[in-house]
Amino acid sequence: MRPPLVFPADHLAVRPWPDEVVDALGFDPRSSYVETFWLGILGPSTTWLLRRLVAGFDEHPDGFDLPLAEMARQLGLGERGGRHSPFLRAITRTVQFDVARMEADGALGVRRRLPPLQRRQILRLPPGLQAAHERWQEAELGVAPGAEQRRRSRLLALSLVELGEDLDGTERQLLRWHHHPAVARDAAHWAWERHRAARQAQPAVGGQAR
Numbered sequence: 001m002r003p004p005l006v007f008p009a010d011h012l013a014v015r016p017w018p019d020e021v022v023d024a025l026g027f028d029p030r031s032s033y034v035e036t037f038w039l040g041i042l043g044p045s046t047t048w049l050l051r052r053l054v055a056g057f058d059e060h061p062d063g064f065d066l067p068l069a070e071m072a073r074q075l076g077l078g079e080r081g082g083r084h085s086p087f088l089r090a091i092t093r094t095v096q097f098d099v100a101r102m103e104a105d106g107a108l109g110v111r112r113r114l115p116p117l118q119r120r121q122i123l124r125l126p127p128g129l130q131a132a133h134e135r136w137q138e139a140e141l142g143v144a145p146g147a148e149q150r151r152r153s154r155l156l157a158l159s160l161v162e163l164g165e166d167l168d169g170t171e172r173q174l175l176r177w178h179h180h181p182a183v184a185r186d187a188a189h190w191a192w193e194r195h196r197a198a199r200q201a202q203p204a205v206g207g208q209a210r
Contacts, residue, residue, distance in 0.1 A: 012091075014053055015063030017101060017109035021194045025155045026113030029054045029099075034114055037133055041121050042097055045090040048075055050099060053110045063107070116159040138177070153183045157191035167192045 027033040029050045039047050056064050072078060072087035094100035100110045122133055153174060160170045167188055174184035
């Protein structure tokens with residue numbers, strides 16, 4: 001079990017968490033994908049907090065100091081202190097769900113973009129949203145020229161890998177969705193290389209409490 005997070009009394013340093021794969025293919029926390037699908041995983045307080053943090057990077061790309069009490073008031077979470085206050089629970093959930101991490105110096109590293117949901121997360125959604133996510137995946141095969149088609153294929157391939165498909169299964173599924181064979185092969189191998197590298201670089205993230 002991971003130790004409880006410890007936060008400073010009044011301010012928290014916030015900085016971007018760079019991730020080459022997710023930054024290239026993920027979704028802005030203010031996007032409709034996050035509002036539709038991630039909201040039910042993170043919860044509303046954590047989703048709104050994440051939106052505010054990423055919006056802060058628009059003005060301060062390298063990071064900023066977050067006044068905790070002020071942000072808590074802005075989000076309507078009150079000023080009650082302690083590790084179990086609603087606001088600090090919202091910060092803790094960003095780390096539990098791997099959309100943020102505590103840095104060695106005590107700063108909060110925050111993803112600028114979120115990846116597609118993993119299979120275990122999709123299965124936590126209500127049936128209607130699970131079906132909507134499947135329709136979204138199928139819609140992503142939409143015809144797009146050149147580099148955009150390659151980008152979409154890679155995004156779909158990465159999503160399939162996270163859903164549990166192996167390399168061959170990922171390529172076959174892209175072919176069923178009428179992706180060009182060369183594009184499907186490139187996307188499948190690209191996604192598997194990124195997935196393998198990510199697993200080697202980071203330990204599995206636990207904790208699903210909301």
